[in-house]
Structure formats: C-alpha cells, structure tokens
Amino acid sequence: MPGQEDGTDPVRVSKFLSFVLRHRPGRIGITLDAEGWADLDQLIERANAGGMNLTRAAVEEAVRTSDKQRFALSCDGRSIRAQQGHSTSEVSLTFEPREPPPLLFHGTADRNISSIREHGLKPGKRHHVHLSADRRTALAVGARHGRAVVLLIDSGRMHRNDHPFYRSGNGVWLTDRVAPDCILEWDLAGPGGKPEETDRLALLSPGRFPTPRDRLSSRRSCVGKSLPVISCTVGPSPPG
Structure with a gap:
C-alpha cells in the first residue's frame, strides 16, 4: 500500500477492514483463525507499517458506525473479525442452522x-x-x-x-x-x-x-384437481 492513507475516516477504515478481514489478510501480513478472528494490536501495527495510518480508536469507531454491523470485537477487545462475507480459505465460520422467514x-x-x-x-x-x-x-x-x-x-x-x-x-x-x-x-x-x-x-x-x-x-386436470406442489431444486452447485 504505497503512501500513507487516511485512517481517521470511518468509511475508509471500514473498506480497509473488509479487505483484510474478509479477503486478503496476507496483504498486511496477518493471519486469521478458523472463525475469522485477528489480533487487533497486530492488525493496527501491520496496517501502519503498510501505509494505513490506523489507530484503535479509529477501528472502534468504524465498528460502532458500520451501517450493516460488518465487524465484531471480542469481549476483551483484543480481537476483531468480519461477521460474514469471507472469500479467504483461512476462515470457515460455523453457524447454527436457523429457520428463515418465509420470504x-x-x-x-x-x-x-x-x-x-x-x-x-x-x-x-x-x-x-x-x-x-x-x-x-x-x-x-x-x-x-x-x-x-x-x-x-x-x-x-x-x-x-x-x-x-x-x-x-x-x-x-x-x-x-x-x-x-x-x-x-x-x-x-x-x-x-x-x-x-x-x-x-x-x-x-x-x-x-x-x-x-x-x-x-398449466398442468391442472380437466376436472379441476391439481398436481402436488413441485419442490424447488436444491442440489449441489454445478462445478466451476
């Protein structure tokens, strides 16, 4: 990341956090655990070394003001992760199955x-x-x-x-x-x-x-009886 980027704008900080916590943690030399958590102090240190002028206060503000609550801090405030949206293979979040709304x-x-x-x-x-x-x-x-x-x-x-x-x-x-x-x-x-x-x-x-x-x-019989409701196709994704 050439140059020194502004780390005080919550929107800019949010985009930076999304990039490293969802997609490219290695870009600044950090690792994520299987649940997506990163050490916050290390993230801030590596971000500054890479040209992002970042502080703990700026990170906490970005987390607090995120319109979609994209990030979470651990209870002890030492770790941070993205709530979802990962593409990196380092992360495999575990979620409990839930019954969704009808639509x-x-x-x-x-x-x-x-x-x-x-x-x-x-x-x-x-x-x-x-x-x-x-x-x-x-x-x-x-x-x-x-x-x-x-x-x-x-x-x-x-x-x-x-x-x-x-x-x-x-x-x-x-x-x-x-x-x-x-x-x-x-x-x-x-x-x-x-x-x-x-x-x-x-x-x-x-x-x-x-x-x-x-x-x-389109398949109703002439006596007005209808066929059973057709289930939507739920199978494995096509390759590729």
Whole structure:
C-alpha cells in the first residue's frame, strides 16, 4: 500500500477492514483463525507499517458506525473479525442452522439477471449466498453494483425441503445456493434506486421468474384437481 492513507475516516477504515478481514489478510501480513478472528494490536501495527495510518480508536469507531454491523470485537477487545462475507480459505465460520422467514430478498445488478435465470444464485468467491430480511437493505446492496434489482426468495419452501439457512451476527441470512425456481419475482429499481412501480415486488411482466405455481397452473386436470406442489431444486452447485 504505497503512501500513507487516511485512517481517521470511518468509511475508509471500514473498506480497509473488509479487505483484510474478509479477503486478503496476507496483504498486511496477518493471519486469521478458523472463525475469522485477528489480533487487533497486530492488525493496527501491520496496517501502519503498510501505509494505513490506523489507530484503535479509529477501528472502534468504524465498528460502532458500520451501517450493516460488518465487524465484531471480542469481549476483551483484543480481537476483531468480519461477521460474514469471507472469500479467504483461512476462515470457515460455523453457524447454527436457523429457520428463515418465509420470504427473503437478494440485491444484485440488472446485468446479472440472465445468468441468475439460468443458474440461480451461487456464492461465487464467497462462502455463502447473502440474503436480506427486508427489501430496503437488498436494494442498497444491489445499488452498489449497478442498476439495482431485488429478487424475492422462497426461503420458507427451501427450508421445508431441508435446505439449510444460517444467520450471521449482523443479521445477514446465509445459504449455500438458491435454485432458479426458488426465485419468485424480481423488482427493477429506477434512477436513484427508487422502484419504477410502487413499493411492491410484483413486476409480473417481463420480470417474473417461473415458479412451481406457474408450472402447476398449466398442468391442472380437466376436472379441476391439481398436481402436488413441485419442490424447488436444491442440489449441489454445478462445478466451476
């Protein structure tokens, strides 16, 4: 990290902490344990040696003011970790399975929709797919990557089909993947991140993903009896 970076701005400090605690701890010569914890004094020392003018007070302020509570300090204040979002192989956070709300949300950019329609949601370089409990949070996540799209996830049905869900310490819902037929609808945000329609998720055309209910309605018998509800596909992620 050439030059001396400002370590007093909480936003800059937060981005720095995300980088080293989630993705590249080796960039400043620190190691994380299996649960993602790093020695705080060592992190500050190595950050300063690498050109980031960092203090304990600045770190504590970044932790306190993080809008999504991205980081946690240990009870004794000697260690720090990111709550979730890791891509480094050093970390394998353990979470207890939790029953999710019936519906969850995922924010992404509109350029990703074609791939999501075909493959669903996969973790990519992260360990889990990240889901939000409310649309507003998902919209903010999607807006960071381009023109925001909010996906509605049928998490209740996935859970009933024994697909595991976890909840991080800062309230982010995590799962291994989401199949295309477990994504019910999507909502495209207009300029400034505001929905193009009213604040609802039912853009039925052309933005509706196929759902089991859609397929079921086309297979009803002539006497009005319907087939059993089709379970969403929950299997291993495709290779690559």
